[in-house]
Amino acid sequence: MSTPLKIFSIVGARPNLPKIAPLMREMQRHSNIEAVLVHTGQHYDERLSEVFFRQMGIPAPHINLEVGSGSHAVQTAEILKRIEPHLIEQNPALVLVVGDVNSTIAASLAAAKLGIAVAHVEAGLRSFDRSMPEEINRILTDALADYLFVTEEDAVDNLLREGRPRDAIHFVGNVMIDSLRMFLPLAQNSSIGQELELKTGDHWRRFAILTLHRPSNVDSPEQLEQILAGIEPIVKELPVIFPVHPRTQPKLAAASIVPHTNLRILPPLGYLDFLCLLSRATLVLTDSGGIQEETTALGVPCLTVRENTERPITILCGTNQLVGTDPQKIVAAAQEILAGKGKAGKMPQFWDGHAAQRVVEILLRFLPSENRVR
Numbered sequence: 001m002s003t004p005l006k007i008f009s010i011v012g013a014r015p016n017l018p019k020i021a022p023l024m025r026e027m028q029r030h031s032n033i034e035a036v037l038v039h040t041g042q043h044y045d046e047r048l049s050e051v052f053f054r055q056m057g058i059p060a061p062h063i064n065l066e067v068g069s070g071s072h073a074v075q076t077a078e079i080l081k082r083i084e085p086h087l088i089e090q091n092p093a094l095v096l097v098v099g100d101v102n103s104t105i106a107a108s109l110a111a112a113k114l115g116i117a118v119a120h121v122e123a124g125l126r127s128f129d130r131s132m133p134e135e136i137n138r139i140l141t142d143a144l145a146d147y148l149f150v151t152e153e154d155a156v157d158n159l160l161r162e163g164r165p166r167d168a169i170h171f172v173g174n175v176m177i178d179s180l181r182m183f184l185p186l187a188q189n190s191s192i193g194q195e196l197e198l199k200t201g202d203h204w205r206r207f208a209i210l211t212l213h214r215p216s217n218v219d220s221p222e223q224l225e226q227i228l229a230g231i232e233p234i235v236k237e238l239p240v241i242f243p244v245h246p247r248t249q250p251k252l253a254a255a256s257i258v259p260h261t262n263l264r265i266l267p268p269l270g271y272l273d274f275l276c277l278l279s280r281a282t283l284v285l286t287d288s289g290g291i292q293e294e295t296t297a298l299g300v301p302c303l304t305v306r307e308n309t310e311r312p313i314t315i316l317c318g319t320n321q322l323v324g325t326d327p328q329k330i331v332a333a334a335q336e337i338l339a340g341k342g343k344a345g346k347m348p349q350f351w352d353g354h355a356a357q358r359v360v361e362i363l364l365r366f367l368p369s370e371n372r373v374r
C-alpha cells in the first residue's frame with residue numbers, strides 16, 4: 001500500500017474554523033490522506049475557539065503552537081519559529097491554509113521556505129486597502145501558494161493580474177458556506193432566540209445584529225463611539241444584538257457612550273447560536289468579511305460598515321451593501337431595509353455546499369504525481 005499523503009491544515013483565528021471544518025471532514029473520508037490539524041493558538045479563548053471545535057466536530061488539533069496574542073510581528077514570528085520544527089520532522093506533502101489571518105501567512109511562509117507545497121483556500125480576494133493587515137496577509141500568501149482555491153470570479157482576475165499562473169487557480173466555491181449549509185438545520189434548535197427574548201413560541205420579532213472588530217473601526221474609542229452614537233436611530237427602532245469581540249471589548253469599556261437599552265451587548269457567541277440569529281435577523285450591520293458572505297448565502301440584508309470589501313460578489317450578486325462609517329448613510333440604508341426595500345440577492349456560483357469536496361478532489365488529482373523537490 002502506498003504511503004498516505006500527509007496534509008497539514010492550519011487554523012489560528014475564529015474565522016478559520018468554519019472553513020477548515022468541511023475540509024478536515026472531507027480529507028478524513030479519504031484513506032489515502034493523512035490529515036494533520038495544526039492550531040497556532042492565535043485565538044485561544046473558549047468562546048473564540050473551543051466552542052467552534054465542539055459544535056462543528058472538528059478533530060482536536062494534533063499540534064498546538066500556543067502562540068497567543070502579540071503584535072503582528074511577534075505573532076507571525078512566533079508561528080514561523082514554532083511550526084518549522086514540526087514541518088521538518090513530519091515533512092508533509094502540503095500545507096493547507098485558509099483565509100487571511102496572521103496564522104495564514106506565517107504557516108505559508110514557513111512551508112514555502114522549506115520547499116513544501118502550499119494551498120490557499122479563499123485566495124485572490126482583494127480590498128485594495130493595504131492599511132488592513134488582512135490585505136497584506138492575502139497578497140503575500142497568494143504569492144507563495146502553489147494551489148489557489150477561489151470563492152468568486154473576481155478573485156481569479158486579481159490573481160492573474162498579480163502574475164499567478166492560470167493553472168494554479170481553481171474556482172471551487174466557498175467552504176465556509178459548506179459549513180453554513182451543513183449546520184443551518186441544527187442551528188435552528190438553538191435556544192438563543194428565547195434567551196434573548198426575540199422568539200415567543202414559533203414567532204420571531206424583528207431584530208438586527210451588529211458586529212465590529214476591524215482595527216479601523218474599533219481601535220480608537222472615539223471612532224467606535226461615533227459609530228454607536230450614529231446608529232442610535234436604528235437601535236431605537238428594534239433590538240440590536242451586539243456580540244463583542246475581545247479586540248473591541250476594552251475600547252467599548254473606554255468609550256463614554258451610554259448604550260440605549262435596545263443595544264444588547266453580549267460576549268462572543270458560539271457558531272450555532274450566531275448562525276441561528278443570523279438566519280432570523282431583519283438586518284445585519286458588520287465590518288467582518290465572513291458575515292458579508294454568510295448573509296448573502298442566507299438572503300439576509302447586510303450593511304457593511306467599511307469603505308471597501310474584498311468580497312465584491314456579495315454586492316454584485318448578494319444582499320450586501322457598503323455603507324462606510326458615515327452614520328447618515330448607515331441609518332438611511334437601514335431604514336430602507338426596515339421598510340422592506342432590502343436587496344433580494346441570489347446565491348453566488350458554487351456556494352452549494354460542495355466546495356471542500358472540489359478542493360480535495362483537485363489536491364488528490366495533482367499532488368501525488370508531483371513529489372515536489374524544488
Ligand code: UD1
Pocket residue numbers: 013014015042043044045046048069070100101102103133134213245246247289
Ligand atoms: C483576527 C484576524 C482578523 C479576523 C479576526 C476574527 C489577523 C491579522 N486578524 O483579528 O482577520 O477577522 O481575528 O476574530 O490575523 N484576544 C483575546 N482572546 C483570544 C484572541 C485574541 O482576548 O482568544 C485579544 C488579543 O489579546 C488582542 C485582540 O483580542 O488584544 C486581537 O486579537 P488578534 O488575534 O491579534 O486579532 P483580531 O483582532 O482577533
